[in-house]
């Protein structure tokens with residue numbers, strides 16, 4: 001049998017390169033109306049009165065009064081209204097949709113709506129904790145009682161914007177009692193379930209179809225449920241097709257972003273070793289909680305990084321502020337923590353006058369070690385050989401030594417990291433309960449029926465390949481259409497690096513059964529997720545196996561820093577990943593290049609901040625992501641370390657490739673300028689400050 | 697609704713301008729952005745529009761003994777590829793925008809837009825660029841530095857059009873442009889810097905320094921330059937602090953979403969220092 005990792009042409013290459021792929025904005029329907037959003041112009045307060053102009057025929061205003069079901073977007077934490085009733089808690093909060101056939105007229109109507117507010121003092125400080133978690137491992141805080149000394153540092157990370165090429169958008173239409181939305185989304189069933197609650201409709205009267213998705217990165221996980229509900233409410237009432245697509249600026253100003261974080265660490269040191277770590281993780285949730293609690297828990301669970309620390313005392317808070325709600329973004333809390341812990345361990349070693357590399361290697365997590373929540377790393381961990389490989393290919397030791405010379409302003413940095421694959425905790429078992437279906441057609445074709453979305457990452461290619469391989473048929477005979485909730489079961493959202501490992505695992509099981517019955521004419525195989533028996537997790541107390549499997553990685557980044565302008569130039573990167581078996585090598589390498597660019601960008605380039613609740617970088621001119629010219633040659637090596645329950649041994653790769661970028665580039669810059677780095681992005685402005693003012 | 701006129705000849709354009717007020721659009725790479733509206737809607741021009749991008753007679757690059765002449769309609773990409781254009785000007789053009797934009801954008805547009813961050817302006821100031829400006833009845837010349845009067849402010853009458861850039865040929869021992877952008881391509885400058893000098897027998901015969909995006913317009917001071925012209929290279933270097941002190945009060949950058957004033961000022965001074973320190977004897 002041929003090796004499944006061997007790459008084939010990505011199945012969506014042609015339609016995307018030729019331009020024939022149909023995105024939301026390409027879909028036109030007869031009599032289609034346009035929707036635009038009326039938003040608050042204040043940050044916090046109450047609406048006293050809205051004065052609308054006379055609304056012409058065939059134009060509509062849809063607001064909270066039109067919501068037939070519950071005026072709440074069904075997300076994990078139900079605190080986001082579909083339309084505000086009157087309370088305003090962040091700038092540009094949605095109040096209503098204005099809908100009609102001519103955009104010019106809609107703009108005119110929007111411009112002439114007058115709103116009287118009662119303003120209140122907004123909260124931007126991180127004081128109002130709305131979620132707080134705590135867990136201990138081993139002796140917890142008590143380990144500090146017999147420490148020789150305590151080393152403490154604070155680390156900070158900023159916003160990050162997903163910057164998908166295609167902005168948020170849906171088209172909706174009504175057919176009898178049935179409301180249908182076509183959208184640029186990651187999670188068809190999240191949207192469907194949100195619509196059922198918002199419309200108070202029967203499940204069979206709500207249909208959600210995924211269109212071609214032009215990038216998502218987590219930004220189309222929960223946010224689409226908000227605008228999907230708004231649009232569905234309008235569609236059900238007006239009974240005409242309506243299109244709602246965000247402009248770039250609107251998208252950047254109001255959609256969810258990566259949570260800014262502040263992480264405080266104390267380490268109990270005894271005989272030059274870390275005996276225990278105490279950490280507090282604060283993240284800015286913005287105006288609503290949404291997924292923030294889950295993001296916080298992933299950040300906290302990653303608190304010991306790629307290392308094993310026996311004693312932990314970890315606390316965390318989500319703070320509510322009057323800013324745009326933050327949400328899902330590739331990595332989901334882990335990038336913040338991975339930056340902080342990687343810098344902290346390095347800084348501890350430096351303070352103890354121990355070679356940081358030796359120090360870090362000596363505490364690396366090993367098979368059968370206990371995770372931060374006393375779960376077990378059951379599978380082999382290949383980090384020592386992966387590190388060896390990264391160091392050899394990058395000539396790490398020689399460069400590190402040469403660049404210690406403070407006058408040459410070159411640096412090399414290496415990060416070690418892991419990513420927990422799949423949903424945190426018992427999410428898969430208790431909440432998602434993924435189901436997949438495989439249909440054998442009469443013409444000897446097999447059809448994959450799952451809710452997983454190809455947003456460019458290659459799901460359509462890898463899943464068709466997976467099934468074709470198991471059934472030993474040509475990939476052309478495997479059908480995989482964009483998910484449509486009328487046809488596919490709920491295999492869960494396309495998030496959390498779970499798609500190949502969990503959904504692919506189920507599809508593989510279904511395909512194996514189908515293979516046995518291949519002679520039958522026409523039939524359907526259905527499989528449901530079953531958690532491996534040994535996985536036990538106590539959600540409340542953070543005890544046990546938070547993830548069924550872990551992916552591991554090493555990133556090395558080499559940089560040059562300009563003494564004159566403090567600008568950073570990336571020279572080259574080397575990466576080694578263990579994401580289990582690659583179902584298609586090129587697809588994994590695509591994730592590797594894109595993930596690293598996004599991770600490194602997060603570390604040194606991508607600045608986003610708000611001023612009095614207003615996002616300052618509201619377009620792609622001001623929000624700087626790396627271009628092809630900024631990214632250097634990226635070398636990637638994949639290690640094959642199969643996970644028993646993943647198809648062919650696949651684990652998660654989508655997020656893994658992002659989480660190590662920021663600490664690697666930050667360490668490289670630290671090496672180049674001989675100053676300690678405590679926050680990302682490491683901008684030229686920050687480097688200047690460090691060079692001019694900071695002690696070494 | 698506004699009207700649009702696509703002029704096919706210079707005369708047609710000048711006649712139109714003589715009749716009523718227009719928003720002039722050349723490549724449109726500033727105008728389309730500044731007047732954008734929602735996708736699928738018309739561009740939100742506030743005035744009637746005169747498109748000049750099809751006037752071929754304004755698309756040229758020529759030289760004589762004294763000057764280089766670049767037509768108002770000459771595309772950045774054409775300038776980039778022309779051997780007649782001094783290297784320093786091509787060096788700035790290659791750092792502007794991206795190939796797609798460069799195939800339609802013009803230098804006259806970069807001037808007309810008069811943004812403090814306009815990249816070509818820094819080099820054009822350094823080279824003492826002059827503009828030829830025409831109305832139906834009059835042709836006049838004006839130094840670029842007198843033409844740009846503030847942020848997005850230019851001394852152009854309603855009936856006038858920039859027709860060409862006139863760039864004197866000068867002989868410098870060395871000159872260069874340095875763009876400090878947030879990334880390596882397709883980005884707006886945080887600040888920029890251009891400089892040049894000529895040395896004869898170890899004496900500074902010419903010294904030019906220009907800073908972009910550190911003040912409302914490009915900062916170039918002939919007064920300061922004059923103070924140091926005539927010095928020996930060694931004296932000049934010994935007077936580095938004086939030079940920095942002379943420029944320091946002229947560099948008054950702002951904080952914005954792209955950078956901050958401390959950084960802009962610091963880096964401007966660093967670039968100046970680097971330039972002076974690297975001046976060669978002969």
Ligand SMILES: Cc1cc2nc3c(=O)[nH]c(=O)nc-3n(C[C@H](O)[C@H](O)[C@H](O)COP(=O)(O)OP(=O)(O)OC[C@H]3O[C@@H](n4cnc5c(N)ncnc54)[C@H](O)[C@@H]3O)c2cc1C
Nearest residue numbers: 720722723724725726727792793802805806808814815858
């Ligand atoms: C993606 C992108 C990247 C960019 N990157 C850069 C960059 O790196 N550096 C930079 O400096 N700029 C950049 N720009 C801005 C822009 O491309 C330049 O300013 C360009 O030179 C403008 O030329 P244009 O012909 O397109 O001007 P237009 O938009 O047509 O006009 C600009 C202004 O000049 C006036 N004007 C034009 N021609 C004449 C004339 N003959 N007589 C009188 N007035 C005239 C117009 O009335 C208008 O006010 C970028 C723009 C985009 C969209």
